[in-house]
Amino acid sequence: MSRFICILIAVLCVLVPTKLVSVVAQNICPLSSVTVDQIPTGRSVASKPEWKVNITSECFCTVLDLTLLCPKFTSGIEVNPPVISVDKDGHCVVKTLNPIHNGDSVVFTYAADRIQFQPLSFNEACS
Numbered sequence: 001m002s003r004f005i006c007i008l009i010a011v012l013c014v015l016v017p018t019k020l021v022s023v024v025a026q027n028i029c030p031l032s033s034v035t036v037d038q039i040p041t042g043r044s045v046a047s048k049p050e051w052k053v054n055i056t057s058e059c060f061c062t063v064l065d066l067t068l069l070c071p072k073f074t075s076g077i078e079v080n081p082p083v084i085s086v087d088k089d090g091h092c093v094v095k096t097l098n099p100i101h102n103g104d105s106v107v108f109t110y111a112a113d114r115i116q117f118q119p120l121s122f123n124e125a126c127s
């Protein structure tokens with residue numbers, strides 16, 4: 001019996017702190033509160049179609065450090081304005097001068113075969 005309690009306490013000590021940390025780090029807004037829409041502009045650049053991308057946040061907190069899945073995107077693809085960079089994992093990092101507030105949109109164009117942008121992660125600042 002006392003052995004069981006010892007084990008139980010050991011397990012609790014290991015599990016509880018990690019649980020607490022993950023709760024603190026968890027976002028309030030779901031990933032789906034950031035949407036990415038894109039439409040063709042009808043123009044083409046160097047025989048590649050141009051696209052207008054519109055990232056919008058409906059998170060009531062401020063969105064920071066937004067990353068997107070963007071398969072086949074490379075740093076050679078020019079983005080206007082230059083709000084996208086590629087990290088070491090090949091994910092797109094959204095770099096805006098200001099954090100993205102509720103209702104804000106980040107709009108940019110690029111010319112390439114269509115890139116399937118999809119929100120991957122972000123941090124929140126809630127006040």
Ligand SMILES: *[C@@H]1O[C@H](CO)[C@@H](O)[C@H](O)[C@H]1NC(C)=O
Pocket residue numbers: 054055056105107
């Ligand atoms: C981006 O999308 C939002 C939400 O749909 C819209 O309100 C806004 O007008 C769009 N901006 C541009 C430049 O298309």
